[in-house]
Amino acid sequence: MTALALDIGATKFAAGLVDPHYRVHEVRQVAAATDDPWATCRDLLLAVAGDNRVRSIGIGSAGPVDVRAGVTRPLNLAAWRDGFAIVDHVRALFPDAEVRFAIDGACLVLAEHRVGGLRGVDNGLALTVSSGVGGGIIADGRVVVGRTGNAGHIGHIVVPGDDTPCPCGGFGCVEAVASGMSSVRWARSRGWMGSNGLELAAAAHAGDAIAVAAMARAGTALGQAVSSAAALLDVDRVVISGGFAQSGQPLWGPLRAAVARHCGLEFVRGLRVELSRLSDGATLVGAGVLAVDGGGQVSSA
Incomplete structure (x- = not known):
């Protein structure tokens, strides 16, 4: 079974498979589409997941966010600025997976604390x-x-x-x-x-x-x-x-x-x-930590 990490940025989305040591593999990155960001995000996740059975997914998103509601409202992503239920959409795509969600900054500091x-x-x-x-x-x-x-x-x-x-x-x-x-x-x-x-x-x-x-x-x-x-x-x-x-x-x-x-x-x-x-990939690593073990005290949607 596989853990999957997703980083939702203002200008790009990135995703990868995560091993138990928080190393992220098979990383793919795409520009954040301005007209239909979810279609871009969905295709990215499906491409990275491939034929693997995804058991858990960690999502780090540009903010603001509402973690309890599973909603992201990135200031620099106009199509989602009024709110997009990212957790519900990802759960519908991978119904057997546990989905954990945090703002990108929480993922960033989580990555630095674990491996940086x-x-x-x-x-x-x-x-x-x-x-x-x-x-x-x-x-x-x-x-x-x-x-x-x-x-x-x-x-x-x-x-x-x-x-x-x-x-x-x-x-x-x-x-x-x-x-x-x-x-x-x-x-x-x-x-x-x-x-x-x-x-x-x-x-x-x-x-x-x-x-x-x-x-x-x-x-x-x-x-x-x-x-x-x-x-x-x-x-x-x-x-x-x-x-x-x-x-x-x-x-x-x-x-x-x-x-x-x-x-x-x-x-x-x-x-x-x-x-x-960790350079520019720290948020994705932190999303991977969420996927693997929940990140300790980081809240889950």
Whole structure:
């Protein structure tokens, strides 16, 4: 019998088969269709499952979510923004399987705690910085899920000195300032001609002034958000994953400078902030942990 993991992101879906050691195999990835995301998701799951008898499925989804209802409402996926009953649809597709569901940030921190940079850490924070900004919390060795399953949603911490509109309806959220997509939009509005976060990082490494400023803006905002969260939660380590987090010194220099500037209290002084070893696949790994053993204290729909 087989465990299956599904990662529902803002721009792509990924799925794979999971072994008892939380290793994910046969990974497939597709762009998230804007007109019919469920058809895309369904075809992906069926292709990955193949002829295997699926016994359990772990789903990690961009948020917000309602874990108890099994509903996802990704801000950056317009077709599902008003709510999509992902758990019911997946159960109908695999009626003999147990389906477990969590926000992507909870899956992210679960993966880091089991096999990544937070292994052996009882109080930590995991972030992903890619097309959006998400996060999850480990407190006293347990994943914090909150009332609806959205705890750890660090992307909507408001950073000082910025009033950029956010899809959530607020202003100055770190996701609106520091994600790859947001940073590209900011740079293009100032005359930069590239099209994605990889190009923006490369341009910053090459010394392009607009790209350097965009990366510094993002890194500073991330450092401010990390510092605020660390003081609130009393954590001793932060691990950051995601494609945009791979941008190197143009992002990490300003990020570390902001952390050093804002972490003045004794209990957060010297906070360890590290790049994840799991890179951009951490959420899928965490969904795999959900599928294999439920993730301990992570809620199930």
